[in-house]
Amino acid sequence: MHVVKNDIVEVITGNEAGKTGKILTVFPKENRVLVEGINYINRHVRPSQKNPQGGRVQKEAPIAVSNVLVVCTNKNCAKHNRGVRTRVKQEKGKSKMRVCYKCGRAITAGTEG
Template sequence: MHVRRNDIIQVVAGDDSGKTGKILDVITKQNRVIVEGINYIQKHVKRSEKNQQGGRVQMEAPIQASNVLVVCQNKNCEKSGKGVRTGRKFLDNGDKIRVCYKCGSEIIAPD
């Protein structure tokens, strides 16, 4: 998949199109991602030991990974702060990194 946990991404399709957020989780099998603050749903939960009250809980639902693009963190990039397509680059030591399609800088997921 082109995105990883902790990546900052921009949604490029659907109801949340244009919004940015951090990836909380990647569901590889379903090709979906869960993004902080994106695609909220109301989940109804029963009373339990953990949640004495029960009721509704707001949480993020997974969205299609193909609807998100990684945000380039390079301030000098013409697409800075926006979703970019990524390419791959092999370093001399054999490591594979993701790079911004526009400016070529490495895509780094903040911790």
């Protein structure tokens, strides 16, 4: 997986191409991610305390992780606020980090876990 929870990602293919959102959940086994505000589906729900009426609610559905790219937040980057490919960089004595393929700056939005 090239993304982690809380990453800001851009959708690169499908109906929602070009939209960005925050990763809410990662499903490593399914290679899918749940992205805030992306891929809404209508779900039928039974009445509950939270939703006494029941009926239809809009809810995000997971999308394939291959359809998203992490957004680079470096203002000087040619791909500022756009999805970018990342590579892994490891400096001596430091833990691995993901950096933007274009500008080389660390992608720090996400947190592991």
